[in-house]
Amino acid sequence: MESQSEIRVRYAESDQMGVAYHANYLVWCEVGRTDLIRKLGMTYAEMERRGVMLAVADAKLRYHASARYDDVVRIVTRLTGVRSRMVTFEYDLRRVDDRGPDPARLASASTTLVSIDREGRPTAIPPEMREMLARAVTPGFDA
Amino acid sequence: MESQSEIRVRYAESDQMGVAYHANYLVWCEVGRTDLIRKLGMTYAEMERRGVMLAVADAKLRYHASARYDDVVRIVTRLTGVRSRMVTFEYDLRRVDDRGPDPARLASASTTLVSIDREGRPTAIPPEMREMLARAVTPGFDA
Amino acid sequence: MESQSEIRVRYAESDQMGVAYHANYLVWCEVGRTDLIRKLGMTYAEMERRGVMLAVADAKLRYHASARYDDVVRIVTRLTGVRSRMVTFEYDLRRVDDRGPDPARLASASTTLVSIDREGRPTAIPPEMREMLARAVTPGFDA
Amino acid sequence: MESQSEIRVRYAESDQMGVAYHANYLVWCEVGRTDLIRKLGMTYAEMERRGVMLAVADAKLRYHASARYDDVVRIVTRLTGVRSRMVTFEYDLRRVDDRGPDPARLASASTTLVSIDREGRPTAIPPEMREMLARAVTPGFDA
Numbered sequence: 001m002e003s004q005s006e007i008r009v010r011y012a013e014s015d016q017m018g019v020a021y022h023a024n025y026l027v028w029c030e031v032g033r034t035d036l037i038r039k040l041g042m043t044y045a046e047m048e049r050r051g052v053m054l055a056v057a058d059a060k061l062r063y064h065a066s067a068r069y070d071d072v073v074r075i076v077t078r079l080t081g082v083r084s085r086m087v088t089f090e091y092d093l094r095r096v097d098d099r100g101p102d103p104a105r106l107a108s109a110s111t112t113l114v115s116i117d118r119e120g121r122p123t124a125i126p127p128e129m130r131e132m133l134a135r136a137v138t139p140g141f142d143a
Numbered sequence: 144m145e146s147q148s149e150i151r152v153r154y155a156e157s158d159q160m161g162v163a164y165h166a167n168y169l170v171w172c173e174v175g176r177t178d179l180i181r182k183l184g185m186t187y188a189e190m191e192r193r194g195v196m197l198a199v200a201d202a203k204l205r206y207h208a209s210a211r212y213d214d215v216v217r218i219v220t221r222l223t224g225v226r227s228r229m230v231t232f233e234y235d236l237r238r239v240d241d242r243g244p245d246p247a248r249l250a251s252a253s254t255t256l257v258s259i260d261r262e263g264r265p266t267a268i269p270p271e272m273r274e275m276l277a278r279a280v281t282p283g284f285d286a
Numbered sequence: 287m288e289s290q291s292e293i294r295v296r297y298a299e300s301d302q303m304g305v306a307y308h309a310n311y312l313v314w315c316e317v318g319r320t321d322l323i324r325k326l327g328m329t330y331a332e333m334e335r336r337g338v339m340l341a342v343a344d345a346k347l348r349y350h351a352s353a354r355y356d357d358v359v360r361i362v363t364r365l366t367g368v369r370s371r372m373v374t375f376e377y378d379l380r381r382v383d384d385r386g387p388d389p390a391r392l393a394s395a396s397t398t399l400v401s402i403d404r405e406g407r408p409t410a411i412p413p414e415m416r417e418m419l420a421r422a423v424t425p426g427f428d429a
Numbered sequence: 430m431e432s433q434s435e436i437r438v439r440y441a442e443s444d445q446m447g448v449a450y451h452a453n454y455l456v457w458c459e460v461g462r463t464d465l466i467r468k469l470g471m472t473y474a475e476m477e478r479r480g481v482m483l484a485v486a487d488a489k490l491r492y493h494a495s496a497r498y499d500d501v502v503r504i505v506t507r508l509t510g511v512r513s514r515m516v517t518f519e520y521d522l523r524r525v526d527d528r529g530p531d532p533a534r535l536a537s538a539s540t541t542l543v544s545i546d547r548e549g550r551p552t553a554i555p556p557e558m559r560e561m562l563a564r565a566v567t568p569g570f571d572a
Contacts, residue, residue: 011320011330012166012313014159016212016477019549021155022485023455027298030452034297034356044297045356048445056451059490066484066549069159070320070331120448120495154463154473155456159334162406165342166316169309170441177440177499187440188499191302198352199308204345209406213463213474263305263352298450302443302498309441355445 001136003036005075006096009067019066025107026059029091032077033111036089040136042129052126054087054113061109065095072096073106080140082133084124085115090140108141144279146179148218149239152210162209168250169202172234175220176254179232183279185272195269197230197256204252208238215239216249223283225276227267228258233283251284287422289322291361292382295353305352311393312345315377318363319397322375326422328415338412340373340399347395351381358382359392366426368419370410371401376426394427430565432465434504435525438496448495454536455488458520461506462540465518469565471558481555483516483542490538494524501525502535509569511562513553514544519569537570 007028015021037044044054067073074096081088090110094103117123125133150171158164180187187197210216217239224231233253237246260266268276293314301307323330330340353359360382367374376396380389403409411419436457444450466473473483496502503525510517519539523532546552554562 008317008320010313011158011316012164015154016157016159016161017482017484018159019484022488023155023452023459026452026455027296030297031294034294043356045354053446055446055448055492055495057492059451059488059492061488063484063486063488068331070329151460153456154459160339160341162341165345166309166312169312170439173309173440174437177437186499188497196303198303198305198349200349202308202345202347202349206341206343206345209341211474213472297444298452300445301440302445302447304445307441 001036001039001138002076002078003032003039005032005035005077007031007073007075009069009071009073011069014069019068022061022063025061025063025093025109028073028075028093029077029089029109029111032075032091033089036077036079040132042132047129051118052129053116053118055116056111057086057114058112059109061107063107064105067095067106074103078138078140079133079136080138082125082130082137084130085122086112087125087133088112092141110140144179144182144281145219145221146175146182148175148178148220150174150216150218152212152214152216154212157212162211165204165206168204168206168236168252171216171218171236172220172232172252172254175218175234176232179220179222183275185275190272194261195272196259196261198259199254200229200257201255202252204250206250207248210238210249217246221281221283222276222279223281225273225280227273228265229255230268230276231255235284253283287322287325287424288362288364289318289325291318291321291363293317293359293361295355295357295359297355300355305354308347308349311347311349311379311395314359314361314379315363315375315395315397318361318377319375322363322365326418328418333415337404338415339402339404341402342397343372343400344398345395347393349393350391353381353392360389364424364426365419365422366424368416368423370416371408372398373411373419374398378427396426430465430468430567431505431507432461432468434461434464434506436460436502436504438498438500438502440498443498448497451490451492454490454492454522454538457502457504457522458506458518458538458540461504461520462518465506465508469561471561476558480547481558482545482547484545485540486515486543487541488538490536492536493534496524496535503532507567507569508562508565509567511559511566513559514551515541516554516562517541521570539569
């Protein structure tokens with residue numbers, strides 16, 4: 001499964017190079033992840049209330065082009081792997097504009113998250129949640 | 144009492160105008176507040192572990208000049224008022240540089256914080272903490 | 287004139303108190319401001335390309351209730367004053383939820399911005415831009 | 430060559446999991462990078478004024494343990510590679526505390542930056558700058 005999110009680059013996110021500061025892409029990936037989980041029929045906020053937290057253990061980002069203030073960025077998120085305590089997501093970020101059907105690729109990213117409990121200890125994803133995630137697993141963008 | 148903190152402006156904090164984005168000044172004020180509380184002999188982290196949270200209820204900022212990437216900013220923080228559930232801080236932010244004894248004033252600010260419990264309900268500051276804060280009360284910068 | 291914007295609170299914007307960190311409200315006000323200017327028929331990005339920058343000179347915020355991760359926040363923005371070099375905006379921020387027609391007020395804010403040129407010097411707002419802004423002036427929320 | 434930087438985790442950087450939000454580590458790496466370049470005898474701010482910008486093209490992060498509000502984090506930065514248009518840095522982030530000589534490893538990271546001109550086009554690093562960087566090249570942390 002994949003989900004699509006759109007954000008508009010905020011002035012706060014620009015830097016003095018005139019582009020969106022690179023760390024913000026991780027925040028946008030998190031927006032994509034939140035939307036994908038919502039599309040699965042739950043919310044990450046609710047997962048946390050039930051005591052399941054997903055902490056980022058690994059992140060990889062490749063920046064292809066710059067997003068600028070006021071650009072609309074489309075984040076396509078895919079859930080590409082689930083294991084007992086881990087979930088992997090991949091992201092494809094593109095600038096959405098009026099110039100054509102094939103928006104410029106801004107960045108590609110992947111993150112691996114580990115399931116932890118309220119004390120921060122690694123813990124198995126509850127079975128029914130894991131099954132729901134497993135049904136949504138999709139090949140990644142490069143696959 | 145007053146305390147002094149110094150931060151160096153991060154690239155992440157710059158915006159496309161080439162200056163530090165205005166919302167960061169509130170973050171720097173919080174750095175000043177944390178340092179002032181530490182100077183009083185406790186830490187805000189410890190206050191929270193004891194169940195006393197200080198939530199910002201009111202903030203006022205005046206921007207006089209721009210901080211830029213890599214500038215060192217000195218934050219002078221004063222505790223200017225304590226009531227049963229409220230604490231007021233004032234801040235004077237200046238650029239520290241090599242050019243002289245009187246650094247340029249960047250901004251002045253004040254924040255009022257309300258004491259809340261873990262459920263977010265307003266609650267009295269514990270007496271011994273309130274006394275410690277009360278002893279540190281100082282006239283504000285304009286007084 | 288007033289404009290409406292909606293943002294969803296990001297995990298990145300939460301803090302360890304479990305609520306949206308207070309400095310983010312200034313970022314959300316900026317989102318509201320950007321949208322109001324767009325509704326006027328121009329964009330702030332375009333204003334900057336023409337050499338007119340609006341720098342925040344003064345900000346006031348009152349926090350009434352807490353926004354939380356994944357909440358949808360509606361920002362109503364009004365342009366309440368225009369002078370030769372200054373523009374004032376007011377903001378009303380409310381939580382949007384399913385529980386009723388009158389969303390909880392989260393915060394109210396106002397900011398005054400000064401028109402500056404590329405070198406950071408105060409400069410008059412160009413006449414045609416000032417007229418367009420002047421036609422949009424509206425009484426503030428408390429008026 | 431390597432440089433050491435220290436930052437104290439800000440409340441603004443915490444999230445509702447009670448730990449420093451993962452995207453902030455990229456900001457701390459940038460603090461480390463700025464300090465390493467300063468130690469080389471120039472400043473990145475000055476490099477930009479001369480028209481050489483370093484844009485992040487690739488970032489990898491592994492998170493080992495969580496930093497928390499008010500923790501002091503030590504960032505050790507190494508310049509591990511220089512090519513005509515690219516520079517690679519590695520980072521080792523540890524929590525500094527009173528409990529012993531071997532601080533807990535929080536994260537390890539690497540970033541590759543591309544030299545661009547004011548228009549955002551890839552451009553060779555000026556020879557004298559490249560030589561200075563080349564003399565500082567050091568094996569990475571895993572080497």
